[in-house]
Amino acid sequence: MLAQQFWPAHESRLRQYSHWQGRLVVWLGATRHGRGGALKILRRRAVAFCAVLVVATAVFLVSRPAVESEQRWQALRARGVLRVGIDPGIRPFSFYGADGWEGMDADVAHEAARRLGLRVEAVPVGYDGFYDALLAGYADVAMSALVVDPMRTADFRYSRPYFDAGLRAVTFAALRLDRPEDLRGRCVVAALGSEADRLARWLERRTPGMTRRVAADEKEVLTEIRMGRCEVAVVSGQIAVREGCAPIDEWDNTAAIRCLRLRPVEHTIAMLGADGRLASELNRILLQMSNDGTLTRIARKWLTNRTADTADTDANDTNDTNR
Template identity: 35%
Template structure:
């Protein structure tokens, strides 16, 4: 009788153990299971390490983030960012040129290990990809000249605001107007004309423009400042496969390191030019 009981107990332990094993293996297939967190389980990161090459997908058609230089080689903010991160890990960054609309497909099918391509964060894609912390916010900013007292949208009452006709900045300005801020819109055909309108002071008090346009203008030496944070955030992030938790963790750690040691700011200055100096507060 006792032997039977012992045999039954052994069988139960074996069956439960097998089921647990199957469940863990199944969970791990998703890349979200507990085994994925164990060292050495991230195939993407393991491959990058063993290969010594980090394959980064990028559409080189969006300067200054990514473009092709005179020799046809990829160059830009994102290229330097990739190389700086790779340097931290002791590997080489290989830029793989892919059309913008196919970048995430290429990541999903394993053609590249990560994507860095002025890629806006998309919460809906988090079921399939891991996204890093933001390294640049391209959202719409309120821009003014250096002497302006405008610091926030509420200060726009009675003011003239330059926007690119039909753009996100235009949409936000119209929203502010609907919300009761009595502003006058000055609509221009292109972002560069918006900057010109603000700088040459043809009755324009402020502009609502995307951060990339603003930063480029600042880099050219235009005396304009961002008043506050972006009014509608559009963070650029780095994407990795969902089954690559270690890859994603290392990307975040490298970004943090580059931010802390000033490298990220250096890359920004290299591709956008220097920021104007903030006016001294009285």
């Protein structure tokens, strides 16, 4: 119809173009500009079209993961069950007891799920099977003394940490302990032959004035600083929290003990990369649990009983493997 309207009025001008060029010029409404003008308009409109196409593609690519993430979150809420892939052989974090799945991680999972309006279903898959279980859809999340694997961050997400099992410097003395440099001129004690002892040796070589001492075990290490024979002890995260340190923060202002994280081994929760909304919700809840003291209460519950006393070695072995 447009060609029929333009052709009689511009027949002589349009004859200079080939058939397809003439039709294009009519479509552009650019006959009054001549052939050069028509091509300029064509180029401008082509650029504009490409720009619109690029923007539309970018919006699609950006919004698609968000839409998928929201759909997965809504499906999880509708199901009402958070399937947690676990390794039930890592005391005191994750094991089977008289009441089923127990341990620090179990309590963290149950409390986080409760605040999200969900219930927990434990799915035993073993530490080496966490990521396969997530990919296969057997579990929504995985946790059991799990640490971030940098090689997997392209395909999986990790929550904010809820516990640090790594080595810490602790002191009962009223001295500044905010960074490793504060160990200058201090006496530092660690259990002979332990990972803490190896770190203390490394610190001694790099910290002027630091004096290193050794003790038979972590119990004696704590005795050394309680008796004032040494000022700072290097111990595992489990021991540090048992003595009063916060499970994830640098140190607790309300505690009589001061704590400095030296070599973090942060426990976290893994999920598929597509679960951005779930990760956001878990991070919100874990931060809430940290701020209101829930994580501290859960950690001290499991690290101050007899079960924890016999479990530090197993947990430390798992963390050494993770590193």
